[in-house]
Amino acid sequence: MTTTAAGPAGASPAATDPTRWRTRDILVTAIIGVAFGVAFVGLNAAWSILAPASAAAPLVAFLLYGGWLVPAVLAPLIVRKPGAALYAELVAAGVSALLLSPWGPDVLLSGFVQGAAAELVFAFTLYRRWSMPVVAVAAVASAAAAWLHDWVVWYPDLAMDVQIARGIAMAFSAVVIAGFGSAALARSLRRAGVLEGFPD
Amino acid sequence: MLTPADIGVAQAGSLLGQTSPLVKLGLALAWLIGLLFTLDPGPPAILALAAILAGLTLGGIPPSRLAQAFAPLSAVALGVGLANLLFSASNADPAATELARVGPLRLTTEAALIAGGLAARVFAIVSVGAVFAQTTDPARLVDALVQQGRAPARFAYGALAAYQALPRLADDLATIRQARRIRGLRGGWHPRLFVSLLVRAIRHADQLALAMDARAFGSGPRSTFRPISWGWRDLAVGAGGLAVLGAALLR
Incomplete structure (x- = not known):
């Protein structure tokens, strides 16, 4: 922490500690969480259709998994503040729970572990590196946490090779959807001009 | 779909609606974690029933509203149950009793029992989530998180x-x-x-x-517009919820 007197919240970014959250950072991270919490309604519906189909095509549904991890990667990629991954994913999970997620309160637990795992990866870089490999590793870490969580809560009895195949499908989906997808979304948003005042 | 479900006056004024959201959240997570210790379909079935009955009586949720939550549930319960049935580790165990054979897959009674228990787990967890979401006003949840849960x-x-x-x-x-x-x-x-x-x-x-x-958001100590304090309802609902969990698990 610097000793600069942090002015009123939202003072010019240059004048304050770079790890301090401006009001704008909070609101943008939160609204990304809210937007994805709503998008999860669609994703949950798609999952509900695909998951029972796993009898015919095993594990295809897991290729959607990265969609749930996007807030944990996209929000930190935009605001670049400590805690953004966890905050965005928790807000998304909370909104999802309030909109009657088919996972009930477990979505909060999922959101917590997914956000925390991505957060750890960004913390290891001291929130300084935002290259594609770091983003991809964060996405995979988030998927790994989700994989373990789902193992304990929903799939405790699967054969080991199926667990591993499930993990590979999730990691692949995380890299493609949460990793490259978030990077592409951040690029689109930057081009649209709404990220003025955020680091790039 | 995009608009948050409004909490009706009946739900907001009910016993569960007046209970601190923090207590309900804690209970929901406690029930969830309690359910992880059993693969038997009995305890989740009891907890699901308890949650639904509590939602209808103590929570004042109209049955039609509660029923909405269960439409997507059936597909998810089916998905989780089916995955655990088809890919169960006990299917490969030669000692397990064979129940049926579907193409190359061998389904065993052991796997079917566990899959049934896990589908019931989905059912229980969703019931708890539906009752929580339909008796909790988001603003009150955040007030409680800040005032009682010391969230930033x-x-x-x-x-x-x-x-x-x-x-x-x-x-x-x-x-x-x-x-x-x-x-x-x-x-x-x-x-x-x-x-x-x-x-x-x-x-x-x-x-x-x-x-x-x-409006100087977050610039210093503020007074609270909707003060929340602990009350007898929190104690009653908390203790009652834990008692039901204990009874279901130790039955």
Whole structure:
């Protein structure tokens, strides 16, 4: 922490500690969480259709998994503040729970572990590196946490090779959807001009 | 779908509606964690029934509202049950009793029992979530998180402000889709829609942040508009919920 007197919240970014959250950072991270919490309604519906189909095509549904991890990667990629991954994913999970997620309160637990795992990866870089490999590793870490969580809560009895195949499908989906997808979304948003005042 | 479910007056004034959201959240997580210790279908079935009965009587939720939550559930319960049935480790165990053989897959009684227990687990967890969501006002949840749970106020109220922008995002989505139709693009769903919506959402977040800063949001100690304090209901619901959990698990 610097000793600069942090002015009123939202003072010019240059004048304050770079790890301090401006009001704008909070609101943008939160609204990304809210937007994805709503998008999860669609994703949950798609999952509900695909998951029972796993009898015919095993594990295809897991290729959607990265969609749930996007807030944990996209929000930190935009605001670049400590805690953004966890905050965005928790807000998304909370909104999802309030909109009657088919996972009930477990979505909060999922959101917590997914956000925390991505957060750890960004913390290891001291929130300084935002290259594609770091983003991809964060996405995979988030998927790994989700994989373990789902193992304990929903799939405790699967054969080991199926667990591993499930993990590979999730990691692949995380890299493609949460990793490259978030990077592409951040690029689109930057081009649209709404990220003025955020680091790039 | 995009507009948050309003909590009716009956639900807000009911025993569960007046209980601190923090107690309900704690109980929901306690039941969830308790359920992880059993693969037997009995305890989740008891807990699901208890949650539904509590929601209908103590929570004042109209049965039709509660039923809405169970539509997507059946598919998810089926998905989880089926995955555990088809890919269970005990299917490969030669000592397990064979129940049926579907093509190359051998299904065993052991796997079917566990799959049934896990589908019941989905059912129980969703029941708890539905009762929680339909008796809890989001603003009250955030008040409780800040005042009773010591959550950081700026982040909690920031999230609430963003959440309350939801109806506006729904309006934005309608506008964006109309604009696409006027330009002669197909009216259905397209990934660009989501990007456009995120652009609008971030603009909206910027305006909200500016307005909140102008009112000195998070700049120091504030008084509270809706004070929440612990009461007898919290103790009663908390103790009752834990007792039901204990009874279901140790039955």
